[in-house]
Amino acid sequence: MAAAAMRPSRTESLPTDRLVRLTNCLLPVDGRLVPGSLLINSTTGIIVSPQDTFYDSKLPASSTVDLGGRLLVPGFIDVQINGAYGFDFSDASKSDEQYAKGLREVNRQFVSTGVTGYLPTITSQKDNVYHHTLPHLGPSPRDPSLGSSSLGAHVEGPFLNPDKNGIHPRHVLQTPKDGLHSLETVYGKDNLDKKIKMITLAPELLPPASLPSLPSVLASKNIVLSAGHSTATYSQLIASNINMITHLYNAMNQPQQREPGIPGAVLADATRSRYFGIIADGVHVHPANIKWAYKSNPSGLCLVTDAMSLLGLPDGEYVWGNGESIVKTGGVLTLKGTTKIAGSCVTLVECLNNFMRYTGIGIAEAIKCVTATPARMLGLEGVKGSLGAGADADLCVLDVRSDGAVSVEQVWKFGVKVFEKGARKGARPGVVELSRL
Amino acid sequence: MLLRWGQLNSKRTAATSNSSRLVEQTDPPLREAGGWNHRAPLRLSRTDLPTACKVANRRYHPPSQVFLRAVPIAIAKMRLIIRENKQQTSLWVAEYIVHRINAFKPSKDRPFVLGLPTGSSPELVYANLVKFYKNGRVSFKHVVTFNMDEYVGIPTSHPQSYHSFMFKHLFQHVDIPPSQIHIPSLENYQQYDDLIAKYGGIELFLCGVGSDGHIAFNEPGSSLSSKTRIKTLTKETIMANARFFDGNIEAVPKSAITVGVKTVIDAREVVLIADGRGKAEAVRQALEGSISHMWTVTALQMHPKFVMAVDEAATEELRVKTVKYFKEIEGDQDKPKAKL
CATH class of the missing domain: 2.30.40.10 (Urease, subunit C, domain 1)
Known part of the structure; x- marks a missing residue:
């Protein structure tokens, strides 16, 4: 790295x-x-x-x-963002030059939202998409004129549990049968060594032999392993040694009286430095759950937007890839003619404002959730x-x-x-x- | 009372200031320095003159070559300023320093050289100086400072270092150029006294005092003719300082660099601030005790221009007679605009 x-x-x-x-x-x-x-x-x-x-x-x-x-x-840090200003980090249809140009443009505009460092996030894709996009998404050089900096890419998938796929297409999901080797094959060894900062996967899919050691192997490459889109139980997560959770509450089993699940594992013990992303757009997670999570483990909460490429664009109707239209109203995206949530395009400062309102804490304390906490989680x-x-x-x-x-x-x-x-x-x-x- | 050559200042007395008399002619720069000569020769026996002149960094003229003429001089004098509490005391000291700097009319070529301490008593003095600077009453642009001590073995950026203390309480708030600041260190301590002399000596040395009567880190038993050097701290001092290092005795520096007693005495004026009952015995020794290296503060009794500013609590060990005497010569101190 x-x-x-x-x-x-x-x-x-x-x-x-x-x-x-x-x-x-x-x-x-x-x-x-x-x-x-x-x-x-x-x-x-x-x-x-x-x-x-x-x-x-x-x-x-x-x-x-x-x-x-x-x-x-x-400056704010967003560890999960899929695109902005009309540019989708997972868009492999562009040529290398077009992609690089689009990315530069996004970075320059994106910095106005207050996010000075972020992890461009690639959702579950076919292998060739990773090979095409990841080389562009490594850490940005030290140059203020480039705008917002990538701190390395976040690959959310494709090693996700098909039962918790969310809006990730099931047909591209894979199982990491060979542990680290599977990761190297899918993302590319070079990308894994130099471009990737965070990997979201479902720990229950990993072969039992590779599970306990994988987080530390990746940590030696400065990569954070995060559990998400997963059906892992409380004990599975504790045993996995994974200390980061991708968008807590979303795409996972919810806490039950005899099975606290991933939320229970990350919230019950605040003394171990376990971190979790949380989408505070007011739609993905109920405000009470956000408050609960913060009160349980305040030093682990990283606010994320999980925003789509419509972030930063004006409200209105946009054409979706498959012919459908989505309507952007503020930070909320809905499929046209329905009330179905089609992702988020909230800015991080809006999440911060929501978060302060939900929890009742002041800016001096809340600001940590978009600055010091994600930085510590990333080893920065x-x-x-x-x-x-x-x-x-x-x-x-x-x-x-x-x-x-x-x-x-x-x-x-x-x-x-x-x-x-x-x-x-x-x-x-x-x-x-x-x-x- | 007028002083004559060869007469030691054995009695303190109300000064008949502004008197004119015949004195040794001084080099022009000294006369220009306000026309006031507080230098050592006035109170030393003739045989001490060569030494005194050396100390004052001036050439000694044997009596046969001395050209005599009349210039006004300040009479050697000790003052005790008593104020009700710590706040009032530090306010007076800050007012006094501002008054002295402004009266000196410092310039680039003729800066005001100020000796500075750290500690809880000076902290409030600095707060007042910062306030006066912000009100435009004083500028530190042409002030050169020499701090009296610093720990050895902790980085200057350590929150308990005296570098940090001075930056936090004074330097960052005022217009003093960084190049005019001196704090003793392992690198500069051997040249520290020479450096002070190069600036023509310290015009005013502000001092605190320890409850055992130490000035700077010159703890009981230090030589009264000591200069800037490394001192090993006593067990008592290390234990007392542990409170600043999270109670961890291991973390407390075991030695410090400090100016000597002589370095302080060589200043043309010494202003000492003491407050609280804890300092009362040290104040008593300083005023009523005999000169002794077991109470290094007593060495200041020999100084021609020594001002002690204390609060009521710090006078508690003094004889009523002593307090009355100084109150009398200072006049009515309850006036809103007390004299400086």
């Missing part, structure tokens, strides 16, 4: 560096908002310690940006999702409305401002062909 290569070449500041002090803002510190300022190095793209800069480099800040009392938080603690010295200067400036909801006002990527509200280009309405499914 190229995670090491994504780090800046140096952490100390030089006299030629451009330092920016973001002042007059509220920062989340230990679950509380405190007034303060943040010093960032726009040349190396990291947050620097004002004290070290003062004593060691003897540098004053080159420029100061007054944030007008707004919130300054780490202190690198992403953090305001500590040495972390990447991926930042969001938020405005708090009177009802407590927040909106993204500015986005900074590697110490450079890449989005400011008001300066935004209007997204144009249009019909988008969704080729997959």
